[in-house]
Amino acid sequence: APRAARGGAARRPPPPRGPGAGGRGAGAGAAAPAAAAEDAQPLVTGTPYAPDFTDAPAETSSAVFDAFAPALGEAFARARAGGRELYGFANHELVSTYVGTSTGLRLRHDQPNGTLELNAKSPDRQRSAWAGRATRDFKDVDPTVLDAELAVRLGWAERKIDLPAGRYETLLPPTAVADLLIYQMWSAAARDAVEGRTVFSKPGGGTRLGERLSELPLTLRSDPNAPGLESAPFVIAHSSGDDASVFDNGLPVPATEWIKNGELARLTTTRHTAGLTGLPVSPGFGNLILDGGGDKSLEEMVAGTERGLLLTCLWYIREVDPATLLLTGLTRDGVYLVEDGRVVGEVNNFRFNESPVDLLSRASEAGRTEKTLPREWNDWFTRAAMPALRIPDFNMSSVSKGV
Secondary structure, rough: OOOOOOOOOOOOOOOOOOOOOOOOOOOHHHHHHOOOOOOOOOOOOOOOOOOOOOOOOOOOHHHHHOOOHHHHHHHHHHHHOOEEEEEEEEEEEEEEEEOOOOOOOEEEEEEEEEEEEEEEOOOOOOOOOEEEEOOOOOOOOOOOHHHHHHHHHHHHHOOOOOOOOEEEEEEEEEEHHHHHHHHHHHEEEEEHHHHOOOOOEEOOOOOOOOOOOOOOOOOOOOOOOOOOOOOEEEOOOOOOOOEOHHHOOOOOOEEEEEEEEEEEEOOOOHHHHHHHHOOOOOOOOOOOEEEOOOOOOOOHHHHHOEEEEEEEEEEEEEEEEOOOOEEEEEEEEEEEEEEEEEEEEOEEEEEEEOHHHHHHOOOOOOOOOOOEEEOOOOOOOOOOOOOEEEEEEEEEEEEOOOO
């Protein structure tokens, strides 16, 4: 399908997702005498036949930008008049996936996916701010709103304040929460937990299912029918691993609560790993939603902060220790100091060291859930809705000199 070109530096792939991820087949000659694959299961049957299975793939075109493009031009004009340099890209793609098997399975899913990322800089390039949105069709994205948000942040950055490394009360915006929890879910395979290899393994054996991970009533869920975040309602697996199996292709994907009211409720399983672990079948996810029961906007949470940091986004996230899911990464495009309910200036960037599971246990407030675009992982995952989280003691482990 036609898609807009993307620019910028090369991005990093997501972490490996099971021993089968990215593997190559041995070829027909070698496969013929080989034993069955470890995850072999009867092929899925009994799903509804897609009446458009034989139709041509869906296509996108530049027409998706018809209403959006004039508003984008207006945003660039406003930025220029306000002394800001505005950069970014808009991308839209439409992917048609067909799943057919020898048992009569004939399924199809058309997945639209759009992203907008804007970066505003001062003319001397010493101040920088980022904003992004995910969309299905660009009808719900207003670039002038993003530009106004960026203008405010560049204004905050006119005053520079140096802070040392340390633990600070920190407001994580929805985009940062999404990046952390996406990585957490990529690390939530039940088999790995049962075998003692992950943060979800219980000391002495078993898993942490049923354990309270947060004192807040946090519910982390996926739902292929979530409005605005619709995803494939059946399994689409291109390779097998501990969180996906090609033999499960076509298996219905139900709405699933991974964390329910603060307690760990599900880990990802295939039919094969469900049999190995004795846990329910829980296919992987096409979207991710965190509900925390809060109704405050990020701005209202700032107004209720005596002293703390407000982040824009996280970047270059890497795993340090799988046993605790300790992650490291950088802040980017604006870290702001809040005092007495208002932003008083921009501070230096930091490297952080935190585990998303541990953060959930320490979060003291969750804001209003809203659609958001992950900054780090949006090449692979865009359908997310998250609240801002207040962390009383976020670990800024060292100072970073980047903008």
